[in-house]
Amino acid sequence: MENNQYIYSILKYKHSLLLGESLNIGILIYIPNEEKFIFRYSKSLSRIKSIYDIVSEKTIKQYLSQIELKLQTLKSDEIHFYQNELVNFFDKFIDKFILPQDGSVLQFSSSKTSYSYGNDSETIANNLTSKYLLDKEKHIAGITTTKEPILVKKFYGYLSSLDFERINQNANKFYKNYKVRNETGNEFNFDYAWQNGTLNLIKPISFDLKESKGIAEKAYKNFGLFTDLSNEASSNNLRYDLLIARPTLKSLYREFDHALGLLETLQRVEIVLEENIEKYSQKAINALTLDI
Structure with missing residues (x-):
């Protein structure tokens, strides 16, 4: 052979x-x-x-x-x-x-x-x-590459029937592809943003990984990212809304809870678990359609 x-x-x-x-x-x-x-x-x-x-x-x-x-x-x-x-x-x-x-x-x-x-x-x-x-759709090198777009699609799916042109006719209340630039000029993209006193920027984060190390590393990276963007949040009255997916493997729940606890310490950040996206979306709908 x-x-x-x-x-x-x-x-x-x-x-x-x-x-x-x-x-x-x-x-x-x-x-x-x-x-x-x-x-x-x-x-x-x-x-x-x-x-x-x-x-x-x-x-x-x-x-x-x-x-x-x-x-x-x-x-x-x-x-x-x-x-x-x-x-x-x-x-x-x-x-x-x-x-x-x-x-x-x-x-x-x-x-x-x-x-x-x-x-x-x-x-x-x-x-x-x-x-x-x-x-x-499969796990590659310890990460799931398809879960995060699913999270934002869930959110937008609940809002997709809204008349965004009418909603934004007097003032911008809903954005797609909203960009935030930090102090050094690096630009970061957020899929959607909606206005409700603060401008709430949506970022999906999937912890549906294969190893606890991957969950820890992803939590640290996002903790660093939103710490870096905290000045922009304060200056521009922003809030970062994180749509979070849990791991499928029960053996990773402890590491996930630790990651969640780390992210929850961030200022001007709201955690939205995947099972709460519909409820969160309804809040956005109520805010966006309040005066129309």
Whole structure:
């Protein structure tokens, strides 16, 4: 049975260096025995946009096209010439010939080498694509990538029948994609905002993760984020409303309670658990329709 070595690197969309957030959107595979590259990427780029509204899908597609073009222009004799570099220094090869590590939003991860016994290159590619990419709703690298857009869609779903043009005719009371800029000029996007004495900015946070460490890290990152944005909240009469999803695994409830307790200490922050989104949405509806 043939021992098929392969080397692969995950292409990640890095949305926020501050929050350390990234999503897998592609995978580059090299099969040394066949001197062959395979590049696969997610066909559901719109899912990234549903998670991060300020994503430029056009920019991402341009990057993907450039990667495909560079791989196509590598001739077979060139691949054969660089065989040693490809096998032993795959990361450096990517940086030099495919996509430089220059701090752009798309970056390849550190490569890994593995072996497949009896599987051809297409089977290898299919298995890796199924495991790492966004095309299916599944846990990837310890995080759930689909829960947070579900939280905001639940909220907006209750409000979707409102006449927002009429609501905003005299003064802006409801916003989509509201942006807050901190003291250093970094900009943060909130899916929705609604006025009720304070301007309430909505941020979904899913703790439906696989490990307690992931819950702790996410809590610390968001605690740091909203601590950093506390001056903006005070200056502009803002409130940050966090739509929170619980973990599915009961073994993580203790860590979740600790994370919730940490976030509850923040000033000008309201916690809205997933099961209370309908009640919270009704408060927004009542405030928005009070004078119309």
